[in-house]
Amino acid sequence: MDSRAAVATAEGLAASFAELAVVLRGGGETSGAWDADPLRRRADIALETLAEVARSEAKMAALKVxxxxxxxxxxxxxxxxAESPQEHRGQEMAVVAEVACVxxxxxxTASALxxxxxxxxxxxxxxxxxxxAGSMSWQHARVMVDETANLDRPAAAALEAHFLDRDAPNPARGCPAGELVASRFRHKARTWRERHHPVSIEKRHARGMADRRLEYRPDRDGMAWLSAYLPADTAAGIWERTTTVARALQGPDEPRPLSQLRADxxxxxxLSNNIACLLYTSPSPRDRSRSRMP
Structure with a gap:
């Protein structure tokens, strides 16, 4: 896509947004049964506007790509x-920095884009x-990128064609990919990928094992996220064991919900391998009265 085509696309989208805004504010033509129920008309226009905005957002995402x-x-x-790996890395970092700034x-985020x-x-x-074309959202496109990662060209093309090419030998049935919720589309794409992957699950698992890691991400209000990328059976075992102990701690005097108990x-x-401090003891009436004393 050259610069003139990009400008034309952007101008066309801007004009569409302006027209949609006019209609949504109550402008535009009215006729027939619409006049009998103006509130219903505006509600339907709002839904149509949301659908058109979603299509326009997809087109804008393609333009950004x-x-x-x-x-x-x-x-x-x-x-x-580049004359050295270090120089090549420096060039890549400069490109990422420019995109991030713009x-x-x-x-x-810029590197991922x-x-x-x-x-x-x-x-x-x-x-x-x-x-x-606006028939697939940016979330769906990212799912396709994720699920074709580490596939060779023929395998990636086969996965893409299965969901997006109606003339493929064995196209996906049912709802088109772009009309599925992105999480549902990911599930279907991953299932197809696992069934048709040219590399055995043993080799892929060994490669995944090399990427296991623990990540820390600060969050607002003095909180943070801690996540681990582990083999599925290990992660499931940790989850089940944590849930079992958390459920055992529940009781009439335990105010924490299950989600908080798991985290604790x-x-x-x-931090300590000590479960005793997790037990919650409700303060006695005497303790509560003392806490209210000046």
Whole structure:
């Protein structure tokens, strides 16, 4: 997509947004049965506007993908061949920093966008076409990128064609991919991927084992997220054991819900391996009266 096409696309979307805003505010033509129930008319227009905005957001996402991929390619050409791995890494970091600055996002988010844009423009033409047409959301496109990761070209093309090409040998049945909830589409895509993956599950599991890790992410209000990427049986065992102990701690004098108990059990095990301090003792009436004394 050249710059003139990008500008034309952006201008067309802006005009569509302006027209939708006028209609939603009560403008536009009215006729027939619509006049008999103006509230119903405005409600239907609101739903139609939401649908059109969703399609426009998908088209804007496709435009962003083209722009990001084009910038990365142009920046690489302008920088010239790197003479060392360190210089190559520096060039990549500079591209990420520029995109992050323009979009006002973190460098991690910008790096993910550049990687997804490269994958869509290079290896997933049907997905990019659906995104440009507004028939698939950005969330769906990211699912396709995720589920085709680590697949060779033929396998990735087969997965994409199964869901997006009605002329494929064995197309997906039922609701089109873009009309599924993104999480449901991910489940279906992952199921198909597991059944048709050219590499055995043993080899893929061994490769996944090499990526196991523990991650920490600060959050607001003095809180943080702690997550672990583990083998499925290990993670399931931790979850089941934590849940069992948390349920055992529940009782009439325990005010914490199960979700909080799970978190407290896991934190206590990791920090002290002592479960005794998790037990909650309701204060006696004497203790409560003392707490109210000045």
């Amino acid at each position: 083209h722009a990001a991929a084009y910038y990365a390619e142009a920046a690489q050409t302008l920088a010239g061949p 979009l006002t996002v973190s460098e991690r 550049l990687a997804e844009s490269h994958e869509l423009t290079s290896n997933l033409p049907l997905t990019l076409a659906a995104l440009q 059990v896991a934190a206590t095990w990791l």
